[in-house]
Amino acid sequence: MSKFYQAFKLSVIVGCASPFIVCHAGEAAISNSNLVHAFSTFQISPQVGVENHAASPNGKQQLEQEDEGYYPEAGLIQGKDGNIYGTTRYGGVHDKGTVFKVTPDGTVTVLHSFGDSANDGANPQAGMVLGSDGNFYGTTRFGGDYNNGTMFMVALQPDGTVKETVAYSFAYAFTGAYPRTGVIQGKDGNFYGTTYSTGQGFMGAVFRMLRSQPGDFFFVQHEYPFQGPDGANPRASLIQGKDGNFYGTTRSGGVYGKGVAFKIEVNSDGSLKETVLHSFSGGSDGADPRAGLIQGEDGYFYGTTYSGGVNGNGTVFQVKPNGVEVLHAFGGSDDGANPLGDLIQGSDGNFYGTTHSGGTHQIGTVFKVTPSGTETVLYSFGSSGGTDASYPRAGLIQGSDGSFYGTTSAGGTYNVGTVFKVTPSGVETVLCSF
Structure with a gap:
């Protein structure tokens, strides 16, 4: 079996007493099961990375919602440093979600509160991936220049600080909007993902995203917009098959309007070609x-x-x-x-x-x-x-x-x-x- 365990969408680990491994299907791999999140009750202060420990009658670990994040709806990922990283959909200083870190001894640190700048992302619903460059990449459903969602990058600096960059702002009419799943990094080093809706029929799209050179910003080189008979409104992450192509599902569309399983091939010019593998009939x-x-x-x-x-x-x-x-x-x-x-x-x-x-x-x-x-x-x-x-x-x-x-x-x-x-x-x- 592959070390890239297929996984689940994890909420903040509260009061857990047993080590385990977690990751998000199609997004991350965690192969170290020695994470122990064991824990005294604590409260993280609004200042990033500062914690105050406090007693609690029931011994339940608590994350203060207003500043430290709540409703984590995505999986976790283990960094090269051995720590675990994830996102919350809400909370943080601006109540637009957070990126957080959990060390093996259970110390939790808020690394970034979304909404720190006018064009920052908001409300991530997917986990992050660890890129080949050592940085973390993820998506937010809202925020960005057009409030249609973003792809963001989180870089851990040598001095221990964190730099978050809005790598891309989705523009509804051109590149789709409201990504509900994360991105994956293909074998070619580029990032691939889906948006739930687009300006071309509101049916979502598959996109291929390249990095601007030099710099930390990206652009969508090509996208494949769903048209309905070929699928609509993807709600799940892509995977890359052994043949190098990308595979996924849409929850609606297809011949019968009940969803499809599809394949995406990358042409020599970078454009995307979709093949419907099956249209579900509802029967x-x-x-x-x-x-x-x-x-x-x-x-x-x-x-x-x-x-x-x-x-x-x-x-x-x-x-x-x-x-x-x-x-x-x-x-x-x-x-x-x-x-x-x-x-x-x-x-x-x-x-x-x-x-x-x-x-x-x-x-x-x-x-x-x-x-x-x-x-x-x-x-x-x-x-x-x-x-x-x-x-x-x-x-x-x-x-x-x-x-x-x-x-x-x-x-x-x-x-x-x-x-x-x-x-x-x-x-x-x-x-x-x-």
Whole structure:
């Protein structure tokens, strides 16, 4: 299995007592599982990087919302320095989100508050990638010169300070707007990503972004705007296949308006050519894919649809040259329903993921699907009582211990989400409650 573990969208790790690894599918790789975020209660002051430790009756670690960020909706990434980096959608000095750092001993530092300048980005919903130059790159959904979102760069300076640069401001009519996913760096060194909407039909686009030389600013060399029959409104990150092409999904558009799986080829002049691999019909093949694709060890691509299938509750599918083969149609009830997160292929060759609903208690599941299509519910959320995790919205990663880790958007002690662990045999532990 690749060291680039497919992953999930992680919230701030609050009160966790166990080491694990985290990253965001198609965005980052974390191969060190020795991160220990263990922790006294603390409060970060408005001054970047300054912390004040304080006692708390319940011992729960807290990030002060106004200045230190809240609602982290994206995954984390490990830097070359061994520290962990991420974003929050809201909070910070200007309540427009933050970039933060977590050291292995659990010290949290706010590196950047979005909104520090008139054209700064705002409200990141995706994680960052570590570029080949050692800097971090990410996107914000809003802000920039036109308030249509940005791509930003965060550079860690030798003296320990941080420099954030708006590398690109999306201009709605020309290059699309409102990126909801991060960028990936292709094998050619350029950055690729998607925007949810454009001025050409409001259907989103795939873009290829190059660096201006010299300097830290970028320009969109080419984009491919979706037109509807070829897909519309991508909500998941791209991946680069073993063949060098890029692959992804759109949640709508296609022949039936139910979404597509697509391939993007880069022509010799840098322009982008799209091929629809499959148009979902909303019938037995599924509809509304909200997660991206992964490439299996066999070279085929795998993914999920949120709805459709013979039971109307979503599917797990394999992309083949002549369309898709449905490996499993979720049944609801004791089975799961409505997967939102990406699949991963475990070290045993099977595929693992989560459903947002369904299961014994109708609040989500962790499942396994063999390459031949046999599905097993490993765990139904709610089985361990009222403070159990519930309603996962993201996929899983597999830790170096063989267990699977993920997040839920609800449940836990405070019913505002958790980080959980599930062993391959289906034993679940809530590691922390937000």
